[in-house]
Amino acid sequence: MAADYRIGRASRWALLLFGLQLAQAFYIPGWSVKSYSEGEPIPLFVNKVYSDNTQIQYAFSELPFVCPPSGRQRHGTGLISGSNVALNLGEVLRGDRIMVSDYELEMGKDDEAHYLCSQKVDRASLKKAIEVVKKGYVAEWIVDNLPGATSFVTVDKSRKYYAAGFKMGYEETSLTTGKPRYFLNNHVTLVIRYHRAPGRDGQHGKKVIVGFEVYAKSIEAENRDASGLPASLHDVRQGLELTMTKNITNTTVSRDVDSSYVLQDFDDGAEDATLTIPYTYSVYFREEEKIEWSNRWDLYFVNQEDSSKTHWLAIGNSIVISCLLTACVAVILTRTIRGDIKGYKDGGLEEGKLRLGKRGKGARSPRKISGEKGGLLEQVDLEIDAGAEDASSDDGMPEDITGWKLVHGDVFRPPPYGHLLAPLIGSGMQLVFMAVGLLALSCFGVLNPSFRGGFISVGVALFIIAGAFSGYFSARVYRTFGGTMWRHNAIVTATLFPGLLFATVFILNLFVWAQASSTAIPLGTLFGLVTLWLFIQLPLVYVGSWYGFMRGGAYTHPIKANVIPRQIPQQAWHSRSMQAILIAGLITFAVIFIELRFVFRSLWLDKSGYYYVFGFLAVVSTILILAVMETTIIAIYIQLCSENYHWWWQSFFLGGSSSIWIFGYCVYYYANHLHITGLVSTMLFFAYSFLACLVYGLLTGTIGFLTAYAFVRRIYGAIKVD
Template identity: 80%
Template sequence: MAADYRIGSLSCFALLLSLLRLTHAFYIPGWSIKSYRDGESIPLFVNKVYSDNTQIQYAFSELPFVCPPSGRQRPGTGLISGSNIALNLGEVLRGDRIMVSDYELEMGTDDEVHYLCSQKVDRAGLKKAQDIVKDGYVAEWIVDNLPGATSFVTVDKSRKYYAAGFKMGYEEASLTTGQPRYFLNNHVTLVIRYHRAPGRDGQSGKKVIVGFEVYAKSVEAENRDVGGLPADLHNPRGLELTMSRNTTVNSTLPRDVDSYVLQQWDGGAEDATLTIPYTYSVYFREEEKLEWGNRWDLYFVNQDESNKIHWLGIINSIVISGLLTAVVAVILARTIHGDIKGYKDGALEDGKLRLAKRIKSIRSPRRSFEKPGFLEQVDSDLTAGADDASSDDELPEEITGWKLVHGDVFRPPPYGPLLAPLVGSGMQLVFMALGLVILSCLGVLNPSFRGGFISVGTALFILAGAFSGYFSSRIYRTFGGSQWRSNAVVTATLFPGLLFLTIFILNLFVWAQASSTAIPLGTLFGLVALWLLIQLPLVYAGGWYGFVRAGAYTHPIKANVIPRQIPPQVWYARPVQAALLAGLVPFAVIFIELFFVFCSLWQDKSGYYYVFGFLAVVSTILILAVMETTVIYVYIQLCAENYNWWWQSFLLGGSSSIYVFAYCAYYYTKHLHITGLASTLLFFAYSFLACACYGLLTGTVGFLTAYAFIRRIYGAVKVD
């Protein structure tokens, strides 16, 4: 079965084809419209079942208690029942397994009740069905690229909205024994809502599908005619998932509460079986007010109710960002500018003529960028001032704080060969995230592009390998490195290797559960081939250009030979405390929007998060908050005469990922009902990977911001 879902091979040609398949299931609203004439066959696809109580998903067609495919040819569609639909990378990774079903739908033709099949299950199949119902699994079917939905109304009953999927069954407690009883929904009522097709197709009588509703119910196996059709569909008794029982009608109980009392449970026979009959009804209803281009709106009506909260989150983010901007403005416009101005002016006052003469002597149009600047002259005076000055009182009073560490601020950091690949990987993620947000806001990535986020995100990440290699190599050479080839390999392997290793280990758990979330072996080989044949060469090419052609970043001041001793730091300037305090601010910017993202990912597993405008605004404010927070804390650190800012700036920028992971743990305990070791492991492992991506991205933003800030302030006092 796994071979049906392979998306690539080890050959380069197949890899290129796999990238082209990213466009599968994509449409541009208003253009790629499928219209149907009356009587035309409409294929129904079954996908998977999923639950809020577990992270383990299953392919619907592989459940042992549902109707197996008949293999019949579907007239007018060119499809065969039981055939698998080709999937893109994102669909495979999110656990989709789409297959052509045996349900027969013809445009405009109602079918009050139709027999599908009777499936006989053994004890193992019955246990599986009970577990599916007990864990609250929901099935996803697809018609015309719309997921089957259960309809609801808003709180004020003014609008209808859709919740994707329908329940596989329900649980009740026995009125006599108190034991749980599980009932399987073996009948579905399919309501297809249509609208007149636009343009010439509409003039010729064709229709487009604008809604797909599924209403499931449980119907007993008894009281059926020779064709398998139930005698009563309006008020039936349910089909209980148990092998054998003796029942007596209890006339004193309301029919809709409990139509019989359980007298005897399963007798325990080894070869006992349960026969489950499946039926369905089909109704077509015209929806005059809903156009095809707006047919997804019903899935988002419930989310629209939260727009006020989104705006509240944006206002909260703007207020926080505004306060940070004011602080940064004070630092840049008043403190640093005043320090520099006063520093230069003070050099010409009160017995400082020696220093002024030395400044004048180095003012020459021929002075190169690498020659000593103003701060280096000050450092020379401070170290050799004992020969010329009679006492410490003759030294400039302004030589304090960040000015004292000018000779060490550009000293290469420890473990620089590790920091450079991390920054390179972060730039790769920045490019990917920026591309995804832009494409989402433009509507290119939309809910109809099933698996589009993962597919396009993977493609952008791979193509961004050139940027990753470029930035990593330039920073690596700036730190004094010489083995750029090794640095390129580390950059191309560090983060993708962590990602692949974690997913592979998780796959062992979901494989054991026979879950559709398990990545097929062919897909794993395809991902490795994408890394070896595309990602690695791009990182290597970018690394060569960054190291050989672009070269190291130049600094306005050379580092001293002997490192300066760092004085004891106040508690809030120490690395761990500073990172924890700095991380609170970006987290405060995003935590409201984070709740909606988590709801879409973990509770509404259909994943139809769509408010990308809000997400783009909050993301922009987040980046500004990370930049400003990093500038403030790096300035405090320099004022404390601590020049070890390289790693600290990276940690300051990415420290909010700690709070995001803590919020994941809080969300798990307060909002989710996940049970089982495998599901818990999947949740926290995926959360860790997401926070690692977030931390790398924001850490890189913090590092580059601090680098630009320090180059600016120390370059500003260089005497030309």
């Protein structure tokens, strides 16, 4: 009793902490407006650095060559430099590490040149700096919840747009030696764009921030005054090269001399070699009259808006394919099956006896239909007497009963390994609930880029809450298959998919930990996830399983299964399991192929990125679900017409088969579009791609299974004789 009380109390605390994390980061556009008075301090937060060439991210404040936080109190903000900002679960999982910086900004006050610090680096720090520049890392800073951005213009120069982040440095090739030279950006120009605050605040002269631009440049360490400022901020002919020179004298080394103490040539005899990096910044405030606070994020999405024609092309492509599938399903349902059922009922019974189908040499005896409710009874041999002659055709033989009707006595036979299929269906329903909830919240604007990490945080919350649905559907399917140990099934349902997911992420996390990356999930977060899993999701799955097994019960079938299974004839090549799965998957993959390009670009190329066209995604996802349902119906109908009644697992694989093609597209995308280098980054890419395809396959496989189940029950229920 005491143990149950402790577990219940731990569950409540875990749920409370998780709710607080979500509430702390929740952000509603149009409501969470922050306005600033003239001269009011504006905090600047540093977050992380990331690159398109690797999956390894680093916390900006932990880089050994940047200015360490001073720890002083920031007047007017209540913040302390170097203090960490509390993050929600989504921010932690995406690698955010937000910290208060020493950069001083005051609303409306320009600062043409401000010295920050000079950081003396050793060999290891210099090596890290070269790695960051060489791999094209981009830094993310935050002001008023806006990420610092690099400004660009469209091809026709009609509009400006933002690309989040700014380059940490650049690479050049030496004209004399032909070797690469690396330069670090040690000066940033911060441009804060503001607009008059809406409502009463605006009448009192307050302003809101509608843009945050960062322009980085590299300025040499020499030729500086006593305060550490360079002679000219505009002279970038001599940048800060990442090299080490012997500290023989305090005089400046001429830049005309080719540096012989670059990192690659650095020998053990140059222990006194050093590099001091001075950091400076400028701040400018500019009024932006055309941009309101409510649409300040639009500049980050101009590039996506320019591709709206391609999004419409994706929708058009999906609609065309879906219409073709709909036509095929309509023919099957309205003509073929309806005609079969009508002929079956009109000519199949006479005075309570089944008309015999024409049998070839060596064919098995057809089944007998019982007049009892519940459908077909056990298989019996039908005796043919003289009174059946009027039931034959003109050539003296009975009419045919072929195709899907021949397997009526076996079509509802429980599948092998049904105890594994039921938990998969339960987990799939859990993912369906989560995906529908995320899409709905995104389309209504609740989940938006300003809610940093919200997509992941809310997704985890929905997944945990949907544990009750998972247990319910899993238990009902499990009982339909004849299972009796519902508690065991509940535990398997609650641990099979989440356990596999957690184990894979934990193993990958070990490799990321070894790289000292901010992508590594902290131990406390891992413990919190396990707590949510064991003390919240598991009880919800257990309760849902109890209700589904005890109250919901098994799904009823219109026809009972025969005792002796029917022999399955040899299948045509297109009806065989693997061929049918690949063909069906290719069709549904064609529905989402075009939109998939934008999702991949947002995930892998534009990591800062903010995929926001959820309206297009919702439309394509709806068409995808219809395509999965229709493709499964067509494939299962063809399979049943081939007298193959093993449709349970096949329907699940047919529904999720497009995940195979998506993973193949991941391989293609990696080889032709990405520039990822390094074993760990490559492993992370393929591991996360595999997990994403697994989640997608489980979700669509469940949709395929439920569709096929409803289809089979419908057509065989129609031939049941009352």
